[in-house]
Amino acid sequence: MNVECHEVMESLRIDADIPRVQWTGLNAAWPAVQGFRMDRAPCKNKVCLAKVPHGAGFTLCYICTTFKDAKGRLPTSAEVSRLMSEGQKLEAARAKAGPNPPFGDCGRREDFFPVRHLMHHLAPGVLLCGACIMQLKTHGVMHTPEEKAKLVRVSALISRRRAEEVLCDNCAVPESSHLTRQHFYNTETGQVLCSACDSYRHFSPPQQRRFLRKIKTILLLIKSFELLC
Ligand SMILES: [Zn+2]
Ligand SMILES: [Zn+2]
Ligand SMILES: [Zn+2]
Structure with missing residues (x-):
């Protein structure tokens, strides 16, 4: 044999x-x-x-x-x-x-994900989600507290989307509006922003002034158009 x-x-x-x-x-x-x-x-x-x-x-x-x-x-x-x-x-x-445990690194719960948690040899005994496994594979260390907070906020946005209409924290435009694309979480401000508000934040002060001038001109044009009608 x-x-x-x-x-x-x-x-x-x-x-x-x-x-x-x-x-x-x-x-x-x-x-x-x-x-x-x-x-x-x-x-x-x-x-x-x-x-x-x-x-x-x-x-x-x-x-x-x-x-x-x-x-x-x-x-x-x-x-x-x-x-x-x-x-x-x-x-x-x-x-x-136990059932539905939080992931060892980011703390997000298992029921948030479509797949079950796994382990990585660099963190024995710790259950991890895909993002945390990738983090260990690529960088060899766990997420920093800031990175963890970002993952948690991004997940919260995804969960909110499943349950309700998400509004921009700055201008309140709903995500379903045809005036905008998908909202996203801005790490700097800790807000959920529409694409316009988010790009405005990245403008330099002169760009912001130009942007505001453009908006004012558009508003004036709309007003004069209304007056003409
Ligand atoms: Zn994780
Ligand atoms: Zn045994
Ligand atoms: Zn906005």
């Missing part, structure tokens, strides 16, 4: 957290329903966050059982985390964080 083949199957079984069967014979298969939809209890080793299948006669997870068989004692939490696969670590972090 091919030894590597057995090793691959064994590591797949461990990663999927399927218990090793204790009997010999043909009925040693774990069908998907039996193997993956089982109600699972926490491992009896207090420092371990892995789960154990109910009703299979196990109280310790595979990692703790194998460790105890070899060393005669239970593994410490550092030993457990060293022996866990990436998938198991992620599952343990999710179990520890």
Whole structure:
């Protein structure tokens, strides 16, 4: 028999957290329903966050059982985390964080995103959203408090859009108006601005004066047009 083949199957079984069967014979298969939809209890080793299948006669997870068989004692939490696969670590972090947890870096909650949170090796045990994972991949460090605040405000704008008409904080033009494009969050002012108000802020003082003159001329033209009619 091919030894590597057995090793691959064994590591797949461990990663999927399927218990090793204790009997010999043909009925040693774990069908998907039996193997993956089982109600699972926490491992009896207090420092371990892995789960154990109910009703299979196990109280310790595979990692703790194998460790105890070899060393005669239970593994410490550092030993457990060293022996866990990436998938198991992620599952343990999710179990520890509870339902709809905030992301470790930016603090935004999981239900805001269409996908579940993940982990990055630079922040072990911390659940992260896509933007925070990208931040770690690109810069190797977490977001600064200012960057976090910006992410949170941008998310708040996206959530508001789903629930209500968003108005410009400066001129109150609604986002649905044909006079403007999509509003955005301006980090400098901490306001949600329409594109006109936002670009006005970026003008230099002479540009702002020219812009105001142009607006005044347009208003005058509109007025005189109204007078003529
Ligand atoms: Zn365990
Ligand atoms: Zn995040
Ligand atoms: Zn505006």
